[in-house]
Amino acid sequence: MSLREIFTQEEINLYNPAYTGFLFLASLRAYCEVNAQGMHCALPYVVVPMALSPRIADSLPATYRTPIASWVAQQGGELSDFSAMATACIPIVNAATLFMLDRKVIQLTQDAHYLVAQDDLARTSSLFNKSDSMKKALKAANFIGKWFAHSSTVETIYAQLGIRP
Numbered sequence: 371m372s373l374r375e376i377f378t379q380e381e382i383n384l385y386n387p388a389y390t391g392f393l394f395l396a397s398l399r400a401y402c403e404v405n406a407q408g409m410h411c412a413l414p415y416v417v418v419p420m421a422l423s424p425r426i427a428d429s430l431p432a433t434y435r436t437p438i439a440s441w442v443a444q445q446g447g448e449l450s451d452f453s454a455m456a457t458a459c460i461p462i463v464n465a466a467t468l469f470m471l472d473r474k475v476i477q478l479t480q481d482a483h484y485l486v487a488q489d490d491l492a493r494t495s496s497l498f499n500k501s502d503s504m505k506k507a508l509k510a511a512n513f514i515g516k517w518f519a520h521s522s523t524v525e526t527i528y529a530q531l532g533i534r535p
Contacts, residue, residue: 400515
């Protein structure tokens with residue numbers, strides 16, 4: 371599935387590396403507050419598409435204590451295309467990750483975990499307050515980071531969401 375099958379050209383333009391990188395950074399900050407080891411390098415490929423999807427962002431559980439498997443079961447078939455969406459978003463996530471690495475905002479450890487390298491950036495940008503969808507995506511990214519940090523392994527998260535690495 372290509373990006374154009376899922377997103378409009380406007381959405382593709384919106385999902386530029388700075389915007390999606392900021393969402394990744396927000397989730398990474400939330401993740402690292404719980405797990406100082408950092409976020410496994412495979413998780414941004416799930417976090418970013420989930421945060422970008424209004425349908426998913428609107429249906430996230432009220433608390434991070436909700437098991438991912440329970441939440442997935444409650445969604446019924448709503449997540450049936452998530453694997454394809456995550457696959458289509460790989461170029462977006464790659465660009466966001468490189469953008470953040472190049473600017474030394476994040477770093478990749480030898481154990482393949484991302485850490486926040488530079489925490490000078492604001493936690494939220496005024497730009498996010500101008501758009502409800504951007505505000506919702508940022509809130510979702512924060513929540514997903516914390517939720518995944520409290521979850522089990524990356525392999526389990528992928529399996530529960532129906533994604534094959």
